Amino acid sequence: MDTIIVLLNRDLRVHDHPALAEACARARTVVPLFVADPGIRGRHRDVFLAESLDDLRSSLRDLGGDLVVRRGDPVAEAVRLATELPAAAIWASADVSRYARRRERRLGEACREHRLDFRLFPGVTVVPPGDLTPAAGDHYRVFTPYWRAWTAEPHRRVLAAPRVVRLPAGLDPGEVPAARRRPAGGLRGGESVARRRLELWVKLCLADYAEGHDELAEDQTSMLSPYLRFGCVSPSEVVARASGHPGADAFVRQLCWRDFFHQVAMAFPELPRRDYRPRQVEWNDDPDAAQAWREGMTGVPIVDAGMRQLLAEGWMHNRARMIVGSFLTKRLRVHWRVGGEHFAELLLDGDVANNWGNWQWVAGTGNDTRPNRMLNPLRQAHRFDPGGEYVRRYVPELAGLPAGLVHQPWKASPKVAGYPAPLVALDNG
Template identity: 50%
Template structure:
């Protein structure tokens, strides 16, 4: 009997899953395999919020497979070693896996191919599992990737997307494929209190609700901090409990300005993936160096700690950082504000901020996190590398009444209206009512002057 192994990585779903669909086209049995990768843990990426969300995803995936007569096989260790071990145990003829873009994933794929070939087993790598348009599909004539988003988006938008597929009706798993117990969320330390539930079932519910109730206004409200008007689908896209191809199909089917704005954000996600696929070192090194002599984490210890704790004295920044700690997530506009403040106003190395985000973000993704940080730091693909987001101006624009600030900074809950964005200007009893909320750790004009000097702009 023909046996295939489907290696699940960041594609923890049954709907629209090309590797699983390909494995099931031939009569036989399939081993749905997930390996708890010790390499990910060794690199520091196995953090509490993502591990808790992952546990939800694996339980949901296992339940979906059991409803179809199958089960999820879970192993721990080196991914290549464990896949090869399973192949031997069940005498598998081939292995199916989704393509990925990080340097680690590329090395893993190359090693897996070599080891499987030595065993007489074929490796099939499938595109458009975690991307809408695979990296390298569209590229300018003189390069292997686009470095500017606008021309990339024009080409990306013209691509014909593959059709999507339903979840399989049945999955038969060999009895000889042994599995560990599934990990659980309960009892995990240091998990954010407001962390959302994971899993394909939850992701599909959230997508349906978003299409019905949030998409139409997205174009006008995506930066409305208090309105919580984003989709919150990013954790499900990161773990692959939703297919990005299916999401774009369904959003385009809904239509309207909101749909156009949301599809553009999906294109940004693919844009960063194609940059990282071509330049894997951009995860840690400047994509375009500006000759910065950043303040290190050690040199700027007090400022960095105030930023992490949400005690910078700038309410919009502090609200964003406290939401991150409480929920393991924050909206895109808040991420940009926090990143601009750390890199441009405090002039701290972008890698310090990127590491902190990856420690907490449930959707922490190397391509999008690192390259968005570089974009804001001016060392990435931004065509305006010296832009600085003023946190007060931005707060007035995107949280005009201060509701977002009051939600996350309770010390300022008694301050009414837009005055909440500049509490240092309050006098007497109004300032005293703010309790221990700090004054700004840096004057914005001083921070801007330092940045301009460092970049040689004066």
């Protein structure tokens, strides 16, 4: 082929990029295209995305090419560029959300109309959603059988970056969206950062992951999920780099959970809107309680610390996510959609499949085999933040309390100034 456009969405990298690698091997010139869709925004994600695009442009220029940026509807802009060049094909990485699949259908129809070759490639997950199915049904509904099938499935080969990317002559690359100031403590976006983080984490931290990944004060998670969400690093490469090292099994299992929720989301596109497994829960419509939860003002320190970390950084420790999610849905009885929408707005790693799959899991309407599971925030706090460092870091009103009281400030005397009484009564049981 003469020219292929590779439409980039959640795959902002040059390493282990099947669509880009195949295009560079098949075509004389290749156009890596990102279309800034004004309908997709997020408070913290705009900065992370802009940094990721800057980094990708630098990598592509090092290979002789460039990142072409346009603004508007991705389908319309990709087809417009294809007709202007002209290009013979538009290729992309397959995704699972309802929005992404609608975009893929529209793009396929537009390519047929304009006689352009259209192909979808793997790369968003380790095992493509739909490749593994149980004997009965179109997808796995329980994780453990999926984990067994996933570990037995041969994984595709991790691909090197293209040796060269040739852009058509005279093509205006356009401007990358400007990055605002990154919030204090926020992660920097980009493939270069992701690959350095992966290398150092595997070398220095992976061996301790199974024992320490739930500790809140010393976050020993890899913090690679935002980079996976934007495709700054390939999940296949993360698995390949970790495998064989001490501690790898527990970590790779988390990557399998990510694949699991992607195959659930593909089979059940209503995951963000309807109960995956209806439980006939009587939800409490309490906007004041929901707002207190969003602001980290519930009066339960471990919950408030997690919610304030999210507000400040666009990130929350995974154990804290479980605690705040269980508190909202099981203690306050507020609908899981309220929590999911707040996370979707703020989380750097809030992709559709994982965000909504995890929220339904916590609420008992999803894939959890124990739907009545309820986490006690006091017991969780004493177990995973025993010294209170995590709470003190994000709830400054409690910074002066000793470890024995920091998780139960309403029992202290005198009362902590400026900190609310708890929304619900709790005990250590």
